[in-house]
Amino acid sequence: MWRFLTLLLCLALPAQAAQEEVVLALSKDQVSITTDFDGSEILIFGAIKRESSIPEGPPIEVIVALSGPDSPVTVRRKEKQLGIWVNADAVDIASAPEFYAVATSGPMNEILTDEEDLRHRVSVERAILSIGAAEQLEDAQEFIKAAIRIRENNDQYSLNEGIVQVDEQTLFRTEIKMPPNLTEGNYTARILLTRGGHVVAQHDAVIDVRKVGLERFLYNLSRQQPFVYGLMSLAIAIFAGWSASAVFRLIKNG
Amino acid sequence: MQIYLPIAEVSVNAFLLLGLGGLVGVLSGMFGVGGGFLMTPLLFFIGIPPAVAVATEANQIVASSFSGVLAHFRRRTVDIKMGLVLQAGGLMGAAIGVVVFNYLKSLGQVDLLVKLCYVVFLGVVGGLMFIESLNAIRKSQKPGAVTAKKRQRGWVHAMPFKMRFRTSGLYISAIPPLLVGICVGILAAIMGVGGGFIMVPAMIYILGMPTKVVVGTSLFQIITVTAFTTMLHATTNYTVDIVLAVLLLVGGVIGAQIGTRIGVYLKAEQLRILLALMVIAVCGKLALDLLLMPTELYSLGDSGGH
Numbered sequence: 001m002w003r004f005l006t007l008l009l010c011l012a013l014p015a016q017a018a019q020e021e022v023v024l025a026l027s028k029d030q031v032s033i034t035t036d037f038d039g040s041e042i043l044i045f046g047a048i049k050r051e052s053s054i055p056e057g058p059p060i061e062v063i064v065a066l067s068g069p070d071s072p073v074t075v076r077r078k079e080k081q082l083g084i085w086v087n088a089d090a091v092d093i094a095s096a097p098e099f100y101a102v103a104t105s106g107p108m109n110e111i112l113t114d115e116e117d118l119r120h121r122v123s124v125e126r127a128i129l130s131i132g133a134a135e136q137l138e139d140a141q142e143f144i145k146a147a148i149r150i151r152e153n154n155d156q157y158s159l160n161e162g163i164v165q166v167d168e169q170t171l172f173r174t175e176i177k178m179p180p181n182l183t184e185g186n187y188t189a190r191i192l193l194t195r196g197g198h199v200v201a202q203h204d205a206v207i208d209v210r211k212v213g214l215e216r217f218l219y220n221l222s223r224q225q226p227f228v229y230g231l232m233s234l235a236i237a238i239f240a241g242w243s244a245s246a247v248f249r250l251i252k253n254g
Numbered sequence: 255m256q257i258y259l260p261i262a263e264v265s266v267n268a269f270l271l272l273g274l275g276g277l278v279g280v281l282s283g284m285f286g287v288g289g290g291f292l293m294t295p296l297l298f299f300i301g302i303p304p305a306v307a308v309a310t311e312a313n314q315i316v317a318s319s320f321s322g323v324l325a326h327f328r329r330r331t332v333d334i335k336m337g338l339v340l341q342a343g344g345l346m347g348a349a350i351g352v353v354v355f356n357y358l359k360s361l362g363q364v365d366l367l368v369k370l371c372y373v374v375f376l377g378v379v380g381g382l383m384f385i386e387s388l389n390a391i392r393k394s395q396k397p398g399a400v401t402a403k404k405r406q407r408g409w410v411h412a413m414p415f416k417m418r419f420r421t422s423g424l425y426i427s428a429i430p431p432l433l434v435g436i437c438v439g440i441l442a443a444i445m446g447v448g449g450g451f452i453m454v455p456a457m458i459y460i461l462g463m464p465t466k467v468v469v470g471t472s473l474f475q476i477i478t479v480t481a482f483t484t485m486l487h488a489t490t491n492y493t494v495d496i497v498l499a500v501l502l503l504v505g506g507v508i509g510a511q512i513g514t515r516i517g518v519y520l521k522a523e524q525l526r527i528l529l530a531l532m533v534i535a536v537c538g539k540l541a542l543d544l545l546l547m548p549t550e551l552y553s554l555g556d557s558g559g560h
Contacts, residue, residue: 035497037258038265074555084544086366087553146552180256180265181301215260222261222492230488233313233496234481237503241320244507249328 020060021049022191022203029205031178031187032212039180042066042207044103044189045173054169058196061104061111062164062172065122065192066207068099069185070129075143091136091143095129098183100157103174105164113197120192120199124148124157155179184209261495262306268501270300275314275502279509282318283325284517285454285469285529290315290447290480291376291536293502302498304365309487309494310502315448315480317503318510319473325514326470333421333467337474339428340435340453344479347439352486355444366544371445373541379455380533386459387526394523422463422471431461439479443486448476451533465522 027043044064054060073096079088102123104111112122121127125148133140151157156179164174176189186206193201211219222229257268274296282289290311297307326332358367417428434456442449453472457463463471488494517525 033258035258036256038256076553076555078548078551078553080547084366085546085548143552146550147554150550150552150554180258181263183263211260215258218260218496222488222494222496226489226492227485229496230485230494233488233494233499234316234484236496236500237313237317237484238320240500240503240507241317241322241510242324244321244511245324248508248511 019051019055020193020201022193022201023047023049024189024191024203024205026189026205026207029207031182031207031209033182033184033210033215034212035214037180037182037215040178040182042176042178042189043173044176044191045171046191046203048170048172048193048201050170055195060166060169060200061106061194062166062174063105063108063112063122063190063192063194064103064164064174064176065127065190066099066101066176066178066187067097067127067190068183068187068209070095070097072096073147075147077143077146089137089143091133091140093128093130093133093144093147096147097124097127098156098185099178099187100124100127100151101176101178102159103163103176104159104161105166105172107161108159111194111197112192112199116194116197116199120202122190122192124159154181156181178209182209184211257497257501259302259306259495259498261493262302262310262498264301264303266300266302271498271501272505274300275505276509277505279318279506279511280513280516281509281532282315282450282506283322283510283513283515284520285450285513285525285532289318289450289506291372291445291451292532294445294447295536295540302495303493305491305493306495306498309484309491310498311447312480312483312487313494313496313499314502314506316477316484317499318506319448319476319480321507322510322514323470323473323477325511326473329470330421331467332470332474333419333463334474335417336419336422336424336431336461336463336467337471339417339431340438340471340475341478343432343435343437344439344442344449344475345482347436347441348443348479348482348486349439350436351440351443354440358444368445369540369544371441373537373544375441375445375452376533376537376540379452380530380537382459383455383526384530384534387523387530390523391527419463422461422467424461424463426461434460435475438475442479443483448480450476451529454529465526469517 024046031040048060073093074090075093076087076090078085081088108123117123117126128144130144133144137143148157164172166172187209189205189207191203192199255268256265258265274293278289278293281292293314294307294311297311298304323332416425418425438449438453438456441452450472453475454468457468457472458465484494
């Protein structure tokens, strides 16, 4: 009998945890990089599905994190040596997203505890995998901060607190801007629901960012047939040089 | 109008690129330099990744030089024989240069070395040209002073394998032009430029070629070396952005045509003093970057090789 009850309890616990679920919709799940690509906006909206009534306690908060493909990065610091500024110390970051945008329904430090941030790697400081960085240099943390600062200035990283609208603790919506200097790859949109600083539900969706048309063709050609691509570049250059010369001679003689 | 560059993976204004290409093209046509030493730093400035800027610039120089050299061929101001000797040296030099470049890259600090190369060579070349052409102008303004047409009769004339370069009116050994070609080729590959700004003064002061044929011959030589560099970059680093190159070269070839025509109306001394001033200006800017404390001490790079 006791065993049966324990089993019931065990079965009930996950159900308790998944009491609130995200139902998500994206305005588009594919971003096409065309020749005139000038950035993109993605509308992320959805609802919170519940089997029971809204639980009591602090209200539900929503965090949306959109991250691009990860890659290793080297951060270098300049130092004055013999009168000139040269790259001196360097720190390797094992993996950092090339794009990372976070939108929240409230101040980050109020709606997500540090432990939960660490576990779910939500804030950009946590999303960067800097394992081993501290062993490379004493002030490695400064290098990581600098990397974040540089990418923030470059519109690659952003944190927008309070731009996720939550209605009736059930509906939410936000818009994330993607800059024109996007790289290709699979972007992941993560939606986290938090209550009192704790994550109660999470949902992931993939957004495919791809070059299309001419961009796709040229990119593939340059990687798969580099020799042909090089010759084509030269042919275009020589033709352009010749035609400009010919046109100007016509103008002069005509 | 914004345009997305497929290889550089950034979005830039198409008219900005056309304008930059045109401006540098005018200078290139006037002075017989590829313009790479101006364009490459400008491309860094508008946010093109350095590797792509250097490789694409090589491709663009092919176009503007080709456009320029045709005009010179028609005016018979190209010493083809001299050009071929220089090209032979240039290709050897470019191959050596790429090896040196990759070696330096494995040591790290390649950015610094490229910049130091720029500062040293631009400074020396610009300074020498400036002083020399200033003296020439002063001399020509003195009434009654005979402009002594004294050819250097130094080590250049004491070497074997003499060849006659009819267009330049020279009878010198083939070794100095070959060496000049190699040196320029090495520097061109390391600095990511055509090398005209070194080639032009080397031809005037070391080989003693008449200024009239220097520009055309330099352009003729640059085409081969930059075409070779383009292929090298396209096949090894995949960093030639053809969309960027087309935008730059459309502006560039038109500019080069205009520049070649302006160049005809200027005296050789004036041309040289203008080129010298420009070279010194770029050198000064780069030197300041090295000497003054940068606003951002940190920089990001691809992982590995530091």
